[in-house]
Amino acid sequence: MDISRIEAAARRLDGHARRTPLLSSPFLDEIAGRRVLVKAECLQHTGSFKFRGAWSAISALDPDVRAKGVIAFSSGNHAQGIAAAARAHGIPAVIVMPSDAPAAKVAGTRGLGAEVVPYDRATEDRDAIGARLAGERGLTLIKPFDEPEVIAGQGTCGLEIVGQAAEAGVTEADVIVCCGGGGLTSGIALALEAYGPDLRARPAEPQGFDDVRRSLAEGGIRRNAALSGNICDAIVTPQPGDLTFPIMQRLCGPGLAVSEDEALRAMQLTFRHLKIVAEPGGAVALAAALFRPNEITGDAVICTVSGGNVDPEVFARALAMPA
Amino acid sequence: MDISRIEAAARRLDGHARRTPLLSSPFLDEIAGRRVLVKAECLQHTGSFKFRGAWSAISALDPDVRAKGVIAFSSGNHAQGIAAAARAHGIPAVIVMPSDAPAAKVAGTRGLGAEVVPYDRATEDRDAIGARLAGERGLTLIKPFDEPEVIAGQGTCGLEIVGQAAEAGVTEADVIVCCGGGGLTSGIALALEAYGPDLRARPAEPQGFDDVRRSLAEGGIRRNAALSGNICDAIVTPQPGDLTFPIMQRLCGPGLAVSEDEALRAMQLTFRHLKIVAEPGGAVALAAALFRPNEITGDAVICTVSGGNVDPEVFARALAMPA
Structure with a gap:
């Protein structure tokens, strides 16, 4: 860096x-x-x-890769940043979110055009769900900070x-x-x-x-x-x-x-x-x-x-x- | 205009x-x-x-007139705008305010460096008080909108x-x-x-x-x-x-x-x-x-x-x- x-x-x-x-x-x-x-x-x-980092990461992707969409794990500010930046780029965004996330956060993320995929924190493996979706659809994972x-x-x-x-x-x-x-x-x-x-x-x-x-x-x-x-x-x-x-x-x-x-x-x-x-x-x-x-x-x-x-x-x- | x-x-x-x-x-x-x-x-x-109008009016005064200070009638946003703009110009500001104005507004206006002169709405004439102070001290009245x-x-x-x-x-x-x-x-x-x-x-x-x-x-x-x-x-x-x-x-x-x-x-x-x-x-x-x-x-x-x-x-x- x-x-x-x-x-x-x-x-x-x-x-x-x-x-x-x-x-x-x-x-x-x-x-x-x-x-x-x-x-x-x-x-x-x-x-x-978070919108800054989301925009930076999405805009830095190779256009062919970017067109397939992005995925993130978040129920908070990173999710909304990714959703808004993806929509402005005209690409799909998938947000993997705990099924017990507050309804307002789910609605807020969906309202920004993202697909919210809920998972059960007790019985499901978030990373496995993300990896499967990314593999099936060619989505790029955008990590929240690292x-x-x-x-x-x-x-x-x-x-x-x-x-x-x-x-x-x-x-x-x-x-x-x-x-x-x-x-x-x-x-x-x-x-x-x-x-x-x-x-x-x-x-x-x-x-x-x-x-x-x-x-x-x-x-x-x-x-x-x-x-x-x-x-x-x-x-x-x-x-x-x-x-x-x-x-x-x-x-x-x-x-x-x-x-x-x-x-x-x-x-x-x-x-x-x-x-x-x-x-x-x-x-x-x-x-x-x-x-x-x-x-x-x-x-x-x-x-x-x-x-x-x-x-x-x-x-x-x-x-x-x-x- | x-x-x-x-x-x-x-x-x-x-x-x-x-x-x-x-x-x-x-x-x-x-x-x-x-x-x-x-x-x-x-x-x-x-x-x-209100800060815009206050700054505009105070900055437009003749420097000799301005130096004597300004006066306003207000218990609200105009008072604070005048107080802050006067302080930034290094001149006195007197705000004539009803004695039953909320304590927070009085404190806020004083906190911006203005002198607050309370008057009793029931028994005192605000305009007379203002005119007297303006006359005694050479203050310029800044009206709130007209x-x-x-x-x-x-x-x-x-x-x-x-x-x-x-x-x-x-x-x-x-x-x-x-x-x-x-x-x-x-x-x-x-x-x-x-x-x-x-x-x-x-x-x-x-x-x-x-x-x-x-x-x-x-x-x-x-x-x-x-x-x-x-x-x-x-x-x-x-x-x-x-x-x-x-x-x-x-x-x-x-x-x-x-x-x-x-x-x-x-x-x-x-x-x-x-x-x-x-x-x-x-x-x-x-x-x-x-x-x-x-x-x-x-x-x-x-x-x-x-x-x-x-x-x-x-x-x-x-x-x-x-x-």
Whole structure:
């Protein structure tokens, strides 16, 4: 992986992905005790940065291969990104999803034109189903993060951050990134390495599901003990990726971890002061910036709000938090 | 008022106001039965388009006059726009506000550096207080809509709409604008007249508070029977302005009016599909686009979401509406 791959992805995404705004509010600056800039990837197509990686991967395929279609395993933001990017390319998308996935997510993915293939988590093998479908139809599997063209697509967010932060007068800052498998974090880190010498990527995760933070601290890949039971489930993955971890290890500062309540409070504060909708997993970076000031140095911090796909019931919980 | 005044305002706003994004979602297109583009002015500084007019008016003042400061009557979005624009110019701002205004609005305005002067609605004369303060301190009154430089500032939103819609391939559409006194509507209408010959501005209001719709239909200024009791209070004004009405009469298509429930549902749909926060009065244009399809012609419609300053309790009501 090098910067030329991200730059090539940026050219393919031009005119298709949104250049999301870099927002700010004096009220957030005051809470954080330093200047806060927020990259609003919740405003990306399909409501999360995942559209970037999906578009990058699909647009990079050989046209004959691409025409047969793509397949992904996901019940979340990756599924929607793939579905929308595939539809815009005029190719079929198959999303293999647990049969107990929320109806809204199934409907949302189908609404973007994808075929949803449900499987029973207890009795069926997801990978076997995917391999069979891929073999029968010639579909290409697009992995959610540990895939070079996906990392390159997410890295385009980092290119935008460098440019937009400079426009705002910020060239030196920690760039805190909501981190699951590390696709967005490693992509942004590569972009900062090339163009933002005094910008440093740092992963943010939910407490208790901070596999990347621990992996970085301990110098090798560590797993999460559990994979569910946190409101930030969307960014909980078993462990950092084989491709993403070495990039993060080389380039990233220490990880940060926040509580569920802190993520919910950050969601309320984005509602109040930025007028954007953050999902819990998309709010952990801002939560770290606001509520972990002693773990950050410097006059400015940049955070991703990486997605906004949250159920109304969960958002209502954030609204009900103490201000 | 002519377009050169809007263009001059645009030059003064450049680098200070945000160029807010024009958003869309295939799910909204499906509900509306046509393509829907949403100008997200809730992402403007201070959470509403009012910052544009405030900046325009303050930046247009003679420097010696400006240095003495500005004064405004408002407990809402205009107050915050004036406060933020005055602070950025390094000048004092005095906001005269009813003493029973919500504490959050008082704190928000003070948080932006303005001096809040409360008055008792029952026993004190707001205009007399304002005149006294203005006389004593040499403050300039910035009216909320019936003021040429304010209209010019709001018109910059229309310039952006023309350009962004063309980028999205839309040059022919109704442009539905959330309408109180008509500053935003008339400003946008002037911009469309100059640069979007096949774009037509149309005001949207709450049912029962549709003074502009009735004024346009009946060919003269009509008043609202009441001034409170609607969830969209922020855009309820007594009647169209003396400056704004003739512009709207010359340039605008028929007005549209929506119910409180429709505004709340539109708020939920912007939450679900665009990941932005709309206040009730900021959602009426989108509500009209989604729920009044028979009053609109053409393949595309453009709506402003003009503000996002809504209390968590009210937003929770929108989230609880049937999907």
